[in-house]
Amino acid sequence: MAEIQERLKNKAYSEYSYATRPTKFTLFIRRCLLFQIFMFFKLNLKIMMMVVKGHS
């Protein structure tokens, strides 16, 4: 994505220039296997609980 980022960052005052961007740490954590394995189970459990509670 580096080339796109480069192209867009020069467009100050465009809508994109006001968008929040992930930091390097955020990008790392998004693909960190250990953390993502934990998230996989956490999110699955959360969704499962929501489905069960969502109808009677």
Next chain:
Amino acid sequence: MSKVLVLGAGISGHTAALYLKKILGKQHEVIVVSPNSNYQWVPSNIWVGVGLMEPNEVKFKLAPVYKKKKIVYKQALAVSIHPEGSSESEKPFVNIKYVEEGRQGEEEKVEFDFLVNGTGPALNFAGTPGLGPDLFTNSVCTYDHAAHSWKNLEASLKKMENGEHQTFLIGTGHPMATCQGAAFEYALNIAFEVDKRNLSHLADIIWITNEYELGDFGMGGAYVKRGGYITPTSVFTESVLAEYGIRWIKQAGVNKVEEGKAFYELLDGTYHEQNFDFAMLIPGFTGSRMKAFDKTDNEITDKIFVPNGMMRVDADYTPKAYEDWKPSDWPEVYQSPAYDFMYASGIAFAPPHGMSKPMKSPNGTSITPTPPRTGMPSGVIGKVVAQNIAYRIKTGKKDHPHKASMTKQAAACIVSAGYGFTKGQAATMTVSPIVPDWDKYPEYGRDINATVGVIGLAGHWMKLFMHYMFLYKAKGKLGWSLIPE
């Protein structure tokens, strides 16, 4: 013996049919009428559209599953409903027309005691001149459309490999289209595939949407707790688009498409054009356009369906201003108010109103997403409708012990943002309830602790896991009913 007729074999209709047969057993008959010979897991069509899955991986033949489950299956199109029967028939019936090879055009009257209308949406490409895979844009709404999209996308990628610049226009193709989520993930997947091939410098990817703000997704947006702030989904969505190098045009109602050019009106009333080399624009949805007749053959379509063909259920359809919308407007059991033995599930039911605030341009054009009723709520509604019908058949009572209001149901949406076991990622979003309840949750409209918006590899694994899990469930294999909708 009671006869339950299910129209449609999509996520909702198929779920209803499987549960009906499971609960009712051999004593009662379950009949499914669907023109499609295949069941498709629609959320994975995105991956077909970028060439990472074959259509065969997202679909399977319905006939063997129904044969195994002892469900009667007729590959046919429902043409008309006769809830009072006719002068020749006391029982309610549906007229169907076969599309099955060898029986095309053959007509039949299928009688029923209870009806589930799970016909899903009709893709109204004709609602926008020039829209659709037969004309100038692509679609990922079905596996066939998605496979066709991939052929065209592949051609664009080849042109880029030869140094040619390409403009991709992805989004909504009608001022009141819904399913922004599917289009959004297609845009992200295209950006991901372009980047994977080191071709980003030759791509201009544009997200065009009828949303007032990005991240509205037809559900009035949401708020997510993250990074020490309560953040609107517009921030979340803008961030993802900017990260993937995708420009956006919001508040846009596409009203016409020509070869390589889309015409749209903005909410401020101005008219614009956008050139493209490849476009995937979601059409407006309508109901199945079935007609309905009373015992003496007078048309009563308006009594059963709203003008766009979706079925009236136990909702409050009184026209109201946005400020007066209430959770109690939404249906709980999806029963026809006109005929209590008829139900609608999934996209086939008519919502009482939108979830997003209605917006009109100075020219009078409504530019607002219609409410989404995709996978998870469709499956849940299908199950609840089946449970209630089975209860009525078994007990002879008329009440409904099972309820599934979208003002109480939660929903999860996993938006693929790139495919790959270690390189892929997806945005996982959950909201509870689906329809905002500003009385119960005055600050954010929903339970902020149940609302999630995270991006990461885990989301991709979950989407892939759900692909296999829900196809397994839909095939009715061992333990299928233990898997939640």
